[in-house]
Amino acid sequence: MTVNRFEDKVVVITGAAKGIGRATAQLFAEEGARLVLGDLDSEALDDLCDALRSEGCEVVGVAGDVAEESCVAETFRRGLAEFGRIDVLVANAGVIVPGGILDLEVADWDRIMNIDARGMFLSCQYAVRAMSAGAGGSIVCLSSISGVAGQSRQAAYGPAKFVASGLTKHLAVEWANHGIRVNAVAPGTIATEAVLALPDNYVEPLRQAHPVQRLGEPREVAEAIAFLASDQASFITGVVLPVDGGYLAQ
Numbered sequence: 001m002t003v004n005r006f007e008d009k010v011v012v013i014t015g016a017a018k019g020i021g022r023a024t025a026q027l028f029a030e031e032g033a034r035l036v037l038g039d040l041d042s043e044a045l046d047d048l049c050d051a052l053r054s055e056g057c058e059v060v061g062v063a064g065d066v067a068e069e070s071c072v073a074e075t076f077r078r079g080l081a082e083f084g085r086i087d088v089l090v091a092n093a094g095v096i097v098p099g100g101i102l103d104l105e106v107a108d109w110d111r112i113m114n115i116d117a118r119g120m121f122l123s124c125q126y127a128v129r130a131m132s133a134g135a136g137g138s139i140v141c142l143s144s145i146s147g148v149a150g151q152s153r154q155a156a157y158g159p160a161k162f163v164a165s166g167l168t169k170h171l172a173v174e175w176a177n178h179g180i181r182v183n184a185v186a187p188g189t190i191a192t193e194a195v196l197a198l199p200d201n202y203v204e205p206l207r208q209a210h211p212v213q214r215l216g217e218p219r220e221v222a223e224a225i226a227f228l229a230s231d232q233a234s235f236i237t238g239v240v241l242p243v244d245g246g247y248l249a250q
């Protein structure tokens with residue numbers, strides 16, 4: 001049975017062209033959403049938009065860098081111009097750059113913080129502006145197990161994901177009585193393009209560190225995002241939900 005939790009809802013997804021973002025766009029499209037999709041990779045974004053349109057989904061694609069305010073502004077401007085409102089933001093765009101503090105340069109820190117933290121702040125800011133001027137809405141940020149607990153070789157990516165967890169909790173409290181819910185998912189290691197490109201000797205120990213002894217699938221994260229974004233989660237805000245095969249339970 002198909003559920004249509006997002007019939008006519010307008011959903012913005014950043015970093016939508018691959019991995020978790022792409023699986024999330026597909027799931028929302030299946031459930032009737034109208035989509036505003038952003039990504040740096042314009043070719044992959046165009047391919048996704050074409051595929052979704054051929055399935056009957058109304059979709060706007062905006063290529064650009066989520067760390068640039070002009071790109072985020074344009075994403076929301078196009079969404080509002082096309083569909084008149086924004087109901088859901090999935091703040092997903094991010095780069096995964098493992099490395100200990102002695103391996104990384106300050107330029108790595110700046111790049112990761114610009115995309116993963118600044119880009120998420122900007123996306124949330126524009127979403128809250130649009131939602132608070134309308135009928136409220138729901139935001140889901142992509143945190144991580146590294147945004148909840150310490151890990152080795154995550155000296156910049158991990159702190160960037162703590163920004164995602166922190167932004168979620170602070171915005172949830174500030175905007176709860178304006179009809180805006182803000183939650184996050186904290187995925188374990190998921191078999192996306194970003195992770196499959198990392199060396200085996202990095203990924204294999206991580207796989208073994210998950211009690212379920214496997215990597216997660218992008219669709220498994222998308223299902224949790226869709227639940228938090230939906231009216232089924234109407235009394236849930238400020239939560240950082242692990243989607244991690246038991247990793248954080250240890």
Ligand SMILES: NC(=O)c1ccc[n+]([C@@H]2O[C@H](COP(=O)([O-])OP(=O)(O)OC[C@H]3O[C@@H](n4cnc5c(N)ncnc54)[C@H](O)[C@@H]3O)[C@@H](O)[C@H]2O)c1
Nearest residue numbers: 015017018019020040065066094144187189190192193194
């Ligand atoms: N895969 C995992 O194991 C995992 C675990 C926890 C959290 N996450 C988080 O989930 C999110 C998605 O990760 P993924 O594994 O699907 O990655 P991915 O690389 O497979 O997909 C990320 C997408 O974001 C886009 N992107 C990268 N930089 C961008 C920028 N500056 N502006 C706009 N778009 C940009 C990429 O082009 C790509 O399409 C990230 O925030 C990541 O931190 C992933």
